[in-house]
Amino acid sequence: MSDSTAPWLVAGLGNPGPEYAANRHNIGFMVADLLAERIGGHFKRSGKAQAQVVEGRIGPPGPASRRVVLAKPMTFMNLSGGPVTALKDFYKVPTERVIAVHDELDIPYAALRLKLGGGDNGHNGLKSITKSLGPDYLRVRAGIGRPPGRMDVAAFVLKDFSATERKELDWFVDRAADAVEALIADGLERAQSTYNS
Numbered sequence: 001m002s003d004s005t006a007p008w009l010v011a012g013l014g015n016p017g018p019e020y021a022a023n024r025h026n027i028g029f030m031v032a033d034l035l036a037e038r039i040g041g042h043f044k045r046s047g048k049a050q051a052q053v054v055e056g057r058i059g060p061p062g063p064a065s066r067r068v069v070l071a072k073p074m075t076f077m078n079l080s081g082g083p084v085t086a087l088k089d090f091y092k093v094p095t096e097r098v099i100a101v102h103d104e105l106d107i108p109y110a111a112l113r114l115k116l117g118g119g120d121n122g123h124n125g126l127k128s129i130t131k132s133l134g135p136d137y138l139r140v141r142a143g144i145g146r147p148p149g150r151m152d153v154a155a156f157v158l159k160d161f162s163a164t165e166r167k168e169l170d171w172f173v174d175r176a177a178d179a180v181e182a183l184i185a186d187g188l189e190r191a192q193s194t195y196n197s
Helices: 024-038 081-091 124-133 153-157 163-186 188-195
Strands: 008-012 051-058 066-073 098-104 112-116 138-143
Touching (some): 008 024, 024 051, 024 066, 024 098, 024 138, 024 163, 051 081, 051 163, 066 081, 098 163, 112 188, 138 163
Parallel strands (some): 008 066
Antiparallel strands (some): 051 066, 112 138
């Protein structure tokens, strides 16, 4: 089992640059930004990896709080594994304390699923991380639903959320951030029973 003092690494997945900021594919960045705000931190470029990083603590003040490193890889989605692995190694994070927050096509919009391990389901960010770390890391899967009609999946994930989706987006991002905190504080099973929908 892992060292109980080891930090957690939360990697919000997305693509860097303002043109991608509101895309469905960038929900991981949105969740990471909210978590950073909650712990009173600001993302800064890491000297150890191609990523922006915030260090802080999650949970109640005192011995129950957990050290956490929030990260946004700056390599584009399909190369996320490099920065995540570099940060994991630098901060000595056990693989079971790595959490990837990402968009998920096979879950309805605004639903969440938390899990440990599994396949990448065609998600290039997960594919890259799994290639570097193996599959045994935690995932917070944020549902974006399937593209309408015959729209290409790649085009769909790189589109901004629709006006209808945006009405729920703040709530959705907030709930996903809550789920990350619960995963760290309470463990996978308890967090799943609260947040898996």
